[in-house]
Amino acid sequence: MEKGRIRHMAVFTLKSQKNSPKTKKFLADGEKILSSIPVVEHFEVFKQVSNKYDFDFGFSMEFENQEAYDTYNAHPDHQTFVEER
Incomplete structure (x- = not known):
């Protein structure tokens, strides 16, 4: 990885069963919502x-630099995803 880039990982265990529809929806929603934030790579x-x-x-993503990560962290879609889940 290039100097200055950031890799952010969130690791977790869900309350629902691993192969349940709720788990599949959570993972799909996470991918759709979080990957749509423009600074996420x-x-x-x-x-x-x-x-x-x-x-x-887990979710893993990269950012060009600290500013991009800070933008992601403060993005309303990220904030809502974390707060509602």
Whole structure:
């Protein structure tokens, strides 16, 4: 990764079952909403497969720099996604 770029990862376990419709909707909504924020690059949804870790899923994304990350963090779509979930 280039100097100055930021990779942000959010890892989590949902209350719903791993393959439930609620989980699938949460992951799809996260991808749709968060990846549509203009400063987000290389958005990925991932599933943890190792038993060594205490989380089941994650979102990973990159930002050009700190300013881009700060813009994402303050973006209304990001704020609403976090607050409502």
